[in-house]
Amino acid sequence: MHELGASEAARRIRAGALSPSNLVASCLKRVEAVEPTVGAWVRLDRDAAARVAVQRDIEAREGRFMGPLHGVPVALKDIFDAAGVPTTSGAPAWATRTPTLDATSVARLRGAGAVPMGKLTTTPFAFLDPSVTRNPWNPEHTPGGSSSGPAAAVAARMVPLALGSQTVGSVLRPAAYCGVVGFKPTHGRISVAGVLALAASLDHVGVFARRVEDCALVLSLLAGADPADPHSSPVPPDDYLTALAAPVPPRVGVLASLVARATPEMAKHLEAILRGLEGAGARLVDVELPGSFPSLREAGETVLAVEAAHAHAGLYAAHAAEYPPRIKELIERGRAVSAPQYLAAQDARRSAADGLNAVARRHDVLLAPTIGAPAPRGLASTGDPGFCAPFTFAGLPTISLPTGVDPSGLPLAVQLIGASWGESRLLAASAWCERAIGFDAAPPL
Numbered sequence: 001m002h003e004l005g006a007s008e009a010a011r012r013i014r015a016g017a018l019s020p021s022n023l024v025a026s027c028l029k030r031v032e033a034v035e036p037t038v039g040a041w042v043r044l045d046r047d048a049a050a051r052v053a054v055q056r057d058i059e060a061r062e063g064r065f066m067g068p069l070h071g072v073p074v075a076l077k078d079i080f081d082a083a084g085v086p087t088t089s090g091a092p093a094w095a096t097r098t099p100t101l102d103a104t105s106v107a108r109l110r111g112a113g114a115v116p117m118g119k120l121t122t123t124p125f126a127f128l129d130p131s132v133t134r135n136p137w138n139p140e141h142t143p144g145g146s147s148s149g150p151a152a153a154v155a156a157r158m159v160p161l162a163l164g165s166q167t168v169g170s171v172l173r174p175a176a177y178c179g180v181v182g183f184k185p186t187h188g189r190i191s192v193a194g195v196l197a198l199a200a201s202l203d204h205v206g207v208f209a210r211r212v213e214d215c216a217l218v219l220s221l222l223a224g225a226d227p228a229d230p231h232s233s234p235v236p237p238d239d240y241l242t243a244l245a246a247p248v249p250p251r252v253g254v255l256a257s258l259v260a261r262a263t264p265e266m267a268k269h270l271e272a273i274l275r276g277l278e279g280a281g282a283r284l285v286d287v288e289l290p291g292s293f294p295s296l297r298e299a300g301e302t303v304l305a306v307e308a309a310h311a312h313a314g315l316y317a318a319h320a321a322e323y324p325p326r327i328k329e330l331i332e333r334g335r336a337v338s339a340p341q342y343l344a345a346q347d348a349r350r351s352a353a354d355g356l357n358a359v360a361r362r363h364d365v366l367l368a369p370t371i372g373a374p375a376p377r378g379l380a381s382t383g384d385p386g387f388c389a390p391f392t393f394a395g396l397p398t399i400s401l402p403t404g405v406d407p408s409g410l411p412l413a414v415q416l417i418g419a420s421w422g423e424s425r426l427l428a429a430s431a432w433c434e435r436a437i438g439f440d441a442a443p444p445l
Contacts (some may be wrong), residue, residue: 001018001022001023001027001028002023002026002029002030002158003028003157003310003434003442004018004023004058004158004160004162004171004192005160005207005209005210005211005212005213005214005375006069006072006074006160006161006209006210006211006214006217006218007214007217008211009023009072009160010068010069010070010072010106011020012071013056013060013070013071013072013273014060014065014131017050018068018071018077018278019053019057019060019062019253020053020054020056020071020072020115021053021056021057021072022091022149022328022359023053023071023072023326024049024050024053024071024073024115024117024322025050025053025063027073027117027158027159027160027167027351027375028044028046028117030048030051030156030158031044032156033445034136034156034157034445035040035158036331037134037136037139037445038133038134038136038139038152038153038156038158038445039105039121039132039133039152040074040098040120040121040133040148040153040156040158041089041118041120041121041149041153041158041257042118042119042120042121042149042154043085043092043118043119043121044118045085045116045118045193046119046132046135048116048430049073049115049116049117049118050182050343050350051318052116053071053073053115053194054116054205056070056071056113056115056193056413057071059259062417063380064252066109066111066112066113066219067112067113067221068112068113068217068220068327069109069112069114069161069217069218070112070113070114071114072113072114072115072116072161073114073115073116073117073159073160073161074109074114074116074159074160074162074163075116075117075118075119075120075149075150075159075161075162075163076106076116076118076119076160076162076163077119077120077121077122077126077146077147077149077150077162077163077164077165077359077412078090078119078121078122079122079125079126079165079195079196080103080105080163080165080194080195080196081099081101081102081103081194081195081342082099082102082103082106082116082119083099083100084098084100084103085098085099085119085260085368086098087099087119087196088119088138089122089124089125089126089196089258089381090122090124090125090126090131091124091125091324092302092319092322093323093342093404094126094315094318094413095229095284095319097313099194101194102194102280103191103192103193103194103195103290104115104191104192104193104226104228104423105190105191105192105195105205107182107220107221108192108221108222108298109163109218109222110160111220112409114161114238117159117236118148119149120149120150120152120153120162120374120401121133121148121149121152122145122148122149122325123145123146123148123149123219123382123419124268124327125148125196125198125312125324125327126146126147126165126167126329127147127198127237127308127324127326128140128326128327128330128381128382129146129324129325129326129382130148130379130380130382131146131148132151132379133148133149134152134362134379135152135177135178135375135410135441136152136155136156136178136445137155137178137375137405137409137410137411137443137444138408138409138410139423140161140377140378141177141374141375141376141378141410141436142176142177142375142378142381142382142383143155143174143375144170144172144173144174144175144177144178144179144375144382144383144424145170145174145333145382145383146162146164146165146168146174146230146382146383147162147165147171147206147208148164148174148382149162149163149213149293150163150164150174150207150214151164151174151175151178151180151182151207152174152178153420154178154180154209154210154254155178155179155180155317155442155443156168156443157442157443157445160209160210160214161207161208161209161218162207163206163208163273164182164205164206164207164208165195165196165198165200165203165205165206165259165377166184166190166197166203166204166205166206166388166392167202167203167204167304167384168300168304168385168388168389168392168393169206169385169387169388169392169405170184170206170267170385171184171204171206171207171208171387171399171400172184172370172399172400172415173370173371173377173382173383173384173385173388173400174208174382174398174437175208175274175370175400175402175413176370176371176402176411176412176415177371177374177375177383177410177411178210178375178438178443179402179405179411179413179442179443180208180210180402180438181208181209181212181214181215181399181400181401181434182206182207182208182400183209183212183219183309183397183398183399183400183427184204184205184206184207184392184397184398184420185204185205185206185207185208185219185223185397186395186396186397186421186423186427187198187201187202187203187204187231187419187428188229188231188233188395188413189219189223189235189237189393189397189421189423190204190205190219190222190223190233191205191222191224191225191226191228191231191232191234192205192229192231192234193228193229193230194228197307197311197423198304198307198308198311198351199303199307199308199311200231200307200311201229201231201303201307201308201346201349202300202303202365202392202393202395204392204395205222206292207219210430211434211435212244212399212401212427212430213241213244213318215399215433216240216241216244216427216429216431217240217241218422219237219240219427220237220239220241220315221241223237223240223423224236224237228424232308233421235421236403236440237423238402238423238424240424241336241423244389244427244431245426245429246264246391246433247428247429247432248428248432249280249281249282249431249432250282250363250364250428250432250433251282251283251363251365252274252282252283252284252285252363252364252365252366252367252429252433253286253287253359253360253362253363253365253366254274254284254286254288254366254367255287255366255368256286256388257288257289257327258289258368258369259271259346259369261369261372261387261444262369262371262373263373265373265406266369266371266372266374266412267369268396269404269406269412270414271314271341271367273403273414273437274367274402276436276437277433277436278438280436281431281436282432282433282436285320285363287363288387288412289359290352291320291357291360291374292348292351292352292354292355292356292360293352293356293390294351294443295349296350296352296353296356296389296390296394297354297386297389297393298345298348299345299348299349299352299393300345300349300389300390300392300393301389302337302341302342302345302394302404303328303342303345303346303349304330304334304336304340304393305331305333305334306337306345307315307334307335307405308331308333308383308423309332309333309334309335310333310334310362312327312331315370316331316335321338321437329384338340349393349394351391351397352394353394353396354396356390356391357396357420358418358420360393360396360420360422361419362418364418364426364428365416365417365418365425365426365429365430365433366415366416367415367417368387368391368415368417369382369387369413369414369415370385370388370400370414370416371383371401371412371414372386372387374406374408374410374411374412375411387429390416391417393433395420396418396419396420397417397418397419397420397421397422398415398416398417398418398421399415399416399426399427399430400413400414400415401413401414401416401430401437401439402437402441403431403437404437404439409444414432414433414437416429416430416433
């Protein structure tokens with residue numbers, strides 16, 4: 001049962017073919033078997049999850065379904081608030097707090113009937129200093145970050161669904177390294193209220209799952225305006241699941257200049273994926289990036305540094321000497337930026353984002369590498385977010401699809417990018433590509 005994806009599990013529960021308590025028990029048994037190797041959990045709420053699952057059993061037998069995720073286990077990156085549960089942010093004890101309210105996204109998952117199983121590891125303050133989690137495909141390699149626990153737990157079949165966050169590349173990169181689907185929508189599509197801030201202009205809530213369909217289901221539940229999040233958009237959400245019902249071969253804008261920046265082995269693999277998509281009916285079009293594209297990275301990194309310094313001002317004043325080195329360097333860099341420099345970076349970022357969005361609107365999806373190479377050996381680094389960063393800084397919706405494994409058995413992936421507020425189009429094209437690629441492997445745990 002722990003092999004089931006979220007959508008398939010939900011269908012079986014609604015049909016009476018699967019009980020939530022049995023599903024949760026299967027996931028807990030899987031955790032016991034593989035968690036010593038992977039190290040994805042900060043807090044596993046066995047008893048609470050079992051109690052909620054029994055309640056979902058009773059409701060299902062009575063024909064009372066709370067919502068589309070009734071009885072489906074989920075887990076949270078430990079920067080998401082869950083009422084009464086400590087949020088550690090992957091940081092020293094002085095940063096831990098116990099919220100009294102759920103994050104908006106967590107409350108919406110509960111309202112849809114999901115069964116929270118607990119909290120998953122994050123790198124400290126959701127930046128580049130690594131966590132203890134190991135890659136389930138090979139524990140000598142990083143799972144990526146900052147959403148290391150969510151990617152590893154979903155890949156290792158400990159839970160079918162997890163929430164993470166992306167400010168640079170923290171959903172798509174670990175999803176690619178761990179061989180699962182990672183999705184983040186347009187900036188502002190999902191509320192970040194109750195989620196630890198890193199950079200408010202760039203923070204996104206994202207989803208880890210085993211199928212594109214699962215991401216569409218979660219987006220249909222979490223999307224929508226939230227008065228508690230000033231960046232939350234009033235743009236109404238679409239019917240994302242209907243968009244997946246009959247996907248047609250997409251028009252794919254290939255960002256060949258980015259493919260060429262990957263390692264020769266990764267570029268060769270992506271070329272094979274492209275030929276396979278074309279053979280299945282996709283229309284491939286070579287696309288030139290706008291001249292402003294390089295400025296996205298530089299401007300976005302300035303915005304990231306300043307907003308991180310702002311978000312951490314209080315804690316940093318009291319605990320600067322105890323901060324991990326990578327997040328400390330980021331904060332110090334942000335403190336050195338003047339207000340005019342910050343505003344100029346925001347102007348440059350938004351202008352470049354508009355140019356990139358104009359390109360994206362002309363295609364169903366743009367295609368680029370998610371990662372330049374498979375997960376690096378060792379746990380000292382979470383890998384290079386460079387292929388994800390520009391699209392995150394532009395606020396565009398993106399998804400990473402697993403595409404295969406390299407000769408050493410590590411996962412490979414491709415990144416698909418949509419136009420702003422174009423999640424339906426992106427998800428439909430991604431579902432078509434997912435079927436054409438046909439990746440269905442699991443870690444050898």
